[in-house]
Amino acid sequence: MQLTFDQRVALVTGAGRGIGREIAESLAAAGVTVICVSKSDSSCGAAAEAIREKGGKASHLAVDVSDTAAVQAACENLLKEFGTIDILVNNAGITRDMLMLRMSDEDWDSVIDTNLSSCFHWTKNLLRPMTRKRWGRIINISSVVGVIGNAGQVNYAAAKAGMIGMTKALAREVASRSITVNAVAPGFIETDMTAGLSDEVKEMAQKTIPLKRFGKTSEIASITAFLASEQSAYITGQTFSVDGGMAM
DSSP states (O other), rough: OOOOOSSSSEETTTTTTTHHHHHHHHHHHTTTTTEEEEEEEEHHHHHHHHHHHOOOOOEEEETTOOOOHHHHHHHHHHHHHHHHOOOEOOOOOOOOOOOOGGGOOHHHHHHIIIIIIIIHHHHHHHHHHHHHHHHHEEEOOOOOOHOOOOTOEEEHHHHHHHHHHHHHHHHHGGGTEEEEEEEEESSSOOOOOTSOOHHHHHHHHTTTTTTOOOOOOOHHHHHHHHHHHHTTTTOSSEEEETTTTOOO
C-alpha cells in the first residue's frame, strides 16, 4: 500500500536523533514538509540537513520543550509561517531513573515537564488551526513502560501513561473535526540510549521480549507514518504497542 499525503506540514519533537529523526526522515521521504525540533540546534539542524540532501523539505528549530513560554513562542512563529501544522508528532523525552524512595523532586518534575507537559503545550498551541482546517494528525510517542510499568521509572511510566490518557481524551474532543489522535508505545528499540546498556542488561531485557530482539527505529517510524497518512483516517484514540510482544 502506498501511503499518501496532500501537501502536509509536520512537526516532530525530539527529531535530532533516534526514533524522532527516523520519523522525520520517513515523513520527508513521503513528501511531507518536516520541521525538526530538539533542544540542541546542532542535532536538529543536522537532521534537517540530511533530509534536504536526500531531496526532502525540512527546516529545524531548537526549543527546550520543557519551557512552556518557549514552546508557545515557537508555535506562534510557526503558525505565522505555515498557517497550519497538519501533523504533530510528540516524541521528545528524557529519563531520570531512580527508585521512588530515592527519586528527587527535580527528577520527577523534569521528566513530567519534558515528556508529558510538553505534549500538552505543543498540542494546545497547534490545535486550533487544525480544527479550522478540519484535518489533523496527532501522534504521541509513549512507551511500553507506560503500559506495563517498570521498577525504577515511576516518573517515566507516569509521564508515558499520561500521554496515553491524553491521547484517548483528546481523540474524543476533536473527532468531529476529522482530527485523529493516536499513540505509539515502543518497547526496547536500538538507539543511542540502549546502545549504552551493558551486554548483561541487554540479555536480560531480551528475555522479556517474545520476539527476542530489540526493535529498529524504522519500525516505529513506519507505523507513525501510517498514522499520519490519509489511509489512517478511521483510526483514533488508539495505542499501538511496537514492543516485540512485551505487553501482550
